[in-house]
Amino acid sequence: MxxxxxxxxxxxxxxxxxxxxxxxxxxxxxxxxxxxxxxxxxxxxxxxxxxxxxxxxxxxxxxxxxxxxxxxxxxxxxxxxxxxxxxIPANGPKQKAIVxxxxxxxxxxxxxxxxxxxxxxxxxxxxxxxxxxxxxxxxxxxxxxxxxxxxxxxxxxxxxxxxxxxxxxxxxxxxxxxxxxxPITLSMENVKTMAMVFQDGCADVRAAAHRFIGAVRAATPTVAKQILDVLSAGIRRFPEDKLSIYACLQGFGRMNTDIVDAQLGAILKLDKRFLPKQPDIEDIEYIGRLICVLNADKDQSLKFPRFVYQHALYLQGKYPQFLPCETVRCFNYKICKSSEGL
Structure with a gap:
């Protein structure tokens, strides 16, 4: 008081x-x-x-x-x-609540x-x-x-x-x-409002926005997909931001394990109706999405196409700071047993 x-x-x-x-x-x-x-x-x-x-x-x-x-x-x-x-709740059945x-x-x-x-x-x-x-x-x-x-x-x-x-x-x-x-959870309206900050002309502002997204949760799978789309647009416009965005997606994956699991196919742009097409491992946008889903797989329970396991081992050599060691060790064991599809 x-x-x-x-x-x-x-x-x-x-x-x-x-x-x-x-x-x-x-x-x-x-x-x-x-x-x-x-x-x-x-x-x-x-x-x-x-x-x-x-x-x-x-x-x-x-x-x-x-x-x-x-x-x-x-x-x-x-x-x-x-x-x-x-x-204020009513005291009796004949009384009305008071605001x-x-x-x-x-x-x-x-x-x-x-x-x-x-x-x-x-x-x-x-x-x-x-x-x-x-x-x-x-x-x-x-x-x-x-x-x-x-x-x-x-x-x-x-x-x-x-x-x-x-x-x-x-x-x-x-x-x-x-x-x-x-705990900060972003809604679709929040994401749409802040979308332009990832296109900001100041590199420090963009980097700060990346760090922030890596520490929050998305309210729904749709919101998570919107966030990934916004980051993908940012990395296409500012390729020099790729390491900052990779760190962002690493944190976002860890913070949104359940949501990333539900959106796995959409995040990696896979269609269950067709055999998975192996993306270009040098595609910086794909690398970011891969880092996100690999960090979301905390208990190594997600089932990936075979090429994902191979790409993970490649990324371990190129960007080891963005991949959890336990995931890579598990992939070394699973690579021969993985199925050809989700």
């Missing part, structure tokens, strides 16, 4: 500071005019209006990220512009309009530094709050398409960090 109070005070105070700074309040200008900002303490003028407005929301986002004791209810409220509601704002549980906290959608406003702010701080704060608060992390997924994904390269990179890197502590 103490963390909630401090958060609301910080957000509310900085929101009022923002309004005052926008109107050129001289007293607040003096407060913010410190040696570290390099801004003059002289009365409000054109330079003050240009230099100061971003400071209040920037500081607010920094403050919010430090409130580790904040309740999950308040944290969720910071992501929603409308008050969070809860359903009421959670603000009744926190009457002095969540009623403050400053708490509604604070993160949303921060991520939509015109200043790059404010958006970056909003991403950092949301990441910190989501690290140990499963429910908040689930709700925050769509917000992080939206930031992948930010106009500023530093914000895109920060959002992807932060989301990857979050995926190390919270």
């Amino acid at each position: 103490v963390g909630d109070c401090r958060c609301v005070v910080a957000v509310g105070m900085c929101e009022r500071e923002w309004a005052d700074l926008r109107s050129g309040n001289k007293a607040l200008a003096h407060v913010f005019a410190t040696p570290s900002t390099g801004i003059s303490t002289t009365p409000a003028g054109p330079n003050l209006i240009r230099s100061l407005p971003f400071i209040a929301p920037k500081k607010a986002c920094l403050y919010i990220g430090t409130f580790n004791a904040m309740s999950t209810e308040l944290a969720l409220q910071l992501l929603r512009k409308e008050p969070v509601t809860r359903r 009421e704002p959670i603000t009744r549980s926190y009457p002095q906290l969540l009623r403050d309009p400053a708490t509604c959608g604070a993160f949303v406003h921060g991520m939509e702010d015109e200043f790059e530094a404010v958006r970056n701080n909003a991403v950092d704060a949301l990441t910190t608060l989501s690290m140990h709050r499963v429910e908040l992390a689930k709700v925050a997924i769509s917000f992080f994904v939206d930031m992948f398409n930010d106009e500023a390269e530093s914000v895109r990179l920060n959002a992807i890197t932060s989301f990857h960090t979050l995926a190390q502590t919270q």
Whole structure:
């Protein structure tokens, strides 16, 4: 509760500071005019209006990220512009369930309009530094709050398409960090929203996106196929990214064993109605898909065409860092017993 109070005070105070700074309040200008900002303490003028407005929301986002004791209810409220509601079950058969704002549980906290959608406003702010701080704060608060992390997924994904390269990179890197502590599952809508980041002109942004995908789960087999199609398009456009994408597919296969099993034929582009055609082992797109399915075969239970076993042994010599040793050892034994088809 103490963390909630401090958060609301910080957000509310900085929101009022923002309004005052926008109107050129001289007293607040003096407060913010410190040696570290390099801004003059002289009365409000054109330079003050240009230099100061971003400071209040920037500081607010920094403050919010430090409130580790904040309740999950308040944290969720910071992501929603409308008050969070809860359903109260009926006491008897003739009574109806009641839906009421959670603000009744926190009457002095969540009623403050400053708490509604604070993160949303921060991520939509015109200043790059404010958006970056909003991403950092949301990441910190989501690290140990499963429910908040689930709700925050769509917000992080939206930031992948930010106009500023530093914000895109920060959002992807932060989301990857979050995926190390919270289970992240992507929907089809999420994948479609982030698809363009794999075509980004910045190699660092693309590499960060690859690392992120290697640490998440797909909601359905269809989503997994969409992710692989997006990565295939990326490797065709940027062949120089192949090692980064191979590492991505290695992690994605390990994270999605059951889904890869269900989509094995589609991933390797095999049709059960026909005899399998051996792909070109030098095809970088095929190599990536092969790395994905081989890493998904954790217990060596999947049944592959004979050429897959042979290709796996070839890849073990060329890209040993992307193949699990136990799989290759098992393939050495199975290669003479494999069947000609799935």
